[in-house]
Amino acid sequence: xxxxxxxxxxxxxxxxxxxxxxxxxxxxxxxxxxxxxxxxxxxxxxxxxxxxxxxxxxxxxxxxxxxxxxxxxxxxxxxxxxxxxxxxxxxxxxxxxxxxxxxxxxxxxxxxxxxxxxxxxxxxxxxxxxxxxxxxxxxxxxxxxxxxxxxxxxxxxxxxxxxxxxxxxxxxxxxxxxxxxxxxxxxxxxxxxxxxxxxxxxxxxxxxxxxxxxxxxxxxxxxxxxxxxxxxxxxxxxxxxxxxxxxxxxxxxxxxxxxxxxxxxxxxxxxxxxxxxxxxxxxxxxxxxxxxxxxxxxxxxxxxxxxxxxxxxxxxxxxxxxxxxxxxxxxxxxxxxxxxxxxxxxxxxxxxxxxxxxxxxxxxxxxxxxx
Numbered sequence: 001x002x003x004x005x006x007x008x009x010x011x012x013x014x015x016x017x018x019x020x021x022x023x024x025x026x027x028x029x030x031x032x033x034x035x036x037x038x039x040x041x042x043x044x045x046x047x048x049x050x051x052x053x054x055x056x057x058x059x060x061x062x063x064x065x066x067x068x069x070x071x072x073x074x075x076x077x078x079x080x081x082x083x084x085x086x087x088x089x090x091x092x093x094x095x096x097x098x099x100x101x102x103x104x105x106x107x108x109x110x111x112x113x114x115x116x117x118x119x120x121x122x123x124x125x126x127x128x129x130x131x132x133x134x135x136x137x138x139x140x141x142x143x144x145x146x147x148x149x150x151x152x153x154x155x156x157x158x159x160x161x162x163x164x165x166x167x168x169x170x171x172x173x174x175x176x177x178x179x180x181x182x183x184x185x186x187x188x189x190x191x192x193x194x195x196x197x198x199x200x201x202x203x204x205x206x207x208x209x210x211x212x213x214x215x216x217x218x219x220x221x222x223x224x225x226x227x228x229x230x231x232x233x234x235x236x237x238x239x240x241x242x243x244x245x246x247x248x249x250x251x252x253x254x255x256x257x258x259x260x261x262x263x264x265x266x267x268x269x270x271x272x273x274x275x276x277x278x279x280x281x282x283x284x285x286x287x288x289x290x291x292x293x294x295x296x297x298x299x300x301x302x303x304x305x306x307x308x309x310x311x312x313x314x315x316x317x318x319x320x321x322x323x324x325x326x327x328x329x330x331x332x333x334x335x336x337x338x339x340x341x342x343x344x345x346x347x348x349x350x351x352x353x354x355x356x357x358x359x360x361x362x363x364x365x366x367x368x369x370x371x
Contacts, residue, residue, distance in 0.1 A: 002038075003038040004039045004096050004100055005067055009076065010272070010335040011078060012071060016070055020217050021271075022272075045086075047159075049078050049081040050256055051157060052277075053131060053276065054128055054131040054132070056075070056081050056084070059084055059116050060073070060116060063111075063119075064114065070104050072101070073099060073172070076112055079093060079094065079109070083117050129358045133279075136265065136278075137149070140265070140315075142277050144314065146295065151355040152354050152361060157261065160172070160262060160270055160358075160360070167232065168230070169202060171203070172267075172270075172360045174266075174362040175200060177341055178259065178338055179203045181337075181366055182257050182366075185209035186207055188254050189255075190204055190205075190211045190254065190312035191211075191214070191253045191257070191300055192257045193243035193296070193300075194214070194243050194293065195238070196220035196223075196264070198223060198236065198238070199235045201224065202228060202259065205233045205235040205236045209255075210238045214238075216241065216242040218240050221239065224238040235288050243297065246296045246297075246300055251300070251302040251369075254305045256301045256308070256310045257297075257307070257308045259268075259313050261290070262312060263278050263286060263318060264312055264313060265315060266311075266354065266360050267312045275339055283318060288349060290318060296328070298326070298327065299307075301369045305369050306333070306369075307330060307369065309365045310365075311362070311363050313363065314362075314363055319345065320345065321348030323346060332367055338366055341356070342364060345363060346365075
């Protein structure tokens with residue numbers, strides 16, 4: 001089976017069956033028998049075509065005069081991605097893509113892709129050019145201004161760097177900066193209230209602290225346990241617990257990290273299909289959960305301890321609006337004290353946008369409990 005055939009079949013499952021790109025691609029590559037070079041090319045085509053789906057549809061739809069069968073559309077997207085975004089020679093991209101079309105559609109696929117290959121492009125909007133939903137582009141422009149928002153969206157169309165810690169765990173550098181903001185001491189008792197899959201918990205424990213790593217779902221807690229074993233982090237204690245209903249003794253922890261579930265709009269370059277799964281209504285639902293998690297986490301911090309709230313997104317609703325709900329028994333810690341990588345965000349928070357340091361987009365807020 002060719003790399004394009006594997007890519008096409010994988011994209012069909014992503015486009016039409018709702019499969020998650022990373023999960024379905026991993027399985028397809030294991031079964032494919034492709035060599036390492038072809039596996040890389042397949043990965044590039046699957047993630048790239050998924051990421052640039054809207055832009056590829058625009059490239060194709062200029063030359064289709066009728067409704068297109070969903071499977072044929074997937075194939076046209078794959079061809080358009082190769083033609084417009086890869087260095088694949090036009091004839092190779094067209095011929096190889098046509099070769100995996102059904103006999104009755106080969107003429108149509110060939111004609112459309114040859115027109116895509118020979119035509120110039122005038123994009124109707126930045127949202128189409130960058131291949132994001134309109135609402136997402138509008139939201140980020142409203143929150144960050146056009147220059148920063150478009151730069152962020154541009155950078156999230158570029159493959160991310162891989163950051164491997166000394167213990168072998170792969171974790172984006174922005175997540176590591178969040179852990180630094182928690183400012184853990186060797187003998188501290190730390191709560192990571194939304195810990196799965198355990199990357200931050202194991203890094204926090206590397207200081208010598210004891211870390212209670214919680215998740216409300218048993219299967220997710222198993223992931224924490226697996227990463228504890230893999231990174232040799234015996235001072236991480238995985239437990240099943242609901243972060244919105246604290247089961248802990250009040251004021252028990254020196255440090256509490258609430259790394260809350262969020263829209264994930266800061267990590268879209270790592271999750272090729274996520275931009276098509278999230279919607280504006282989901283953010284409203286998430287903010288209610290985030291506020292409850294933060295309030296519950298606050299109850300677990302001892303006087304003189306530190307509370308940190310972080311999310312891998314940069315929307316105001318999920319960051320500055322949530323931080324504004326904190327009680328006056330907590331003193332805000334200025335972002336400047338959390339590290340020079342954080343740009344000021346809101347009254348006392350910090351954020352890093354993907355274009356700032358070629359990292360994930362991340363927001364962080366920290367408080368000291370004063371009474």
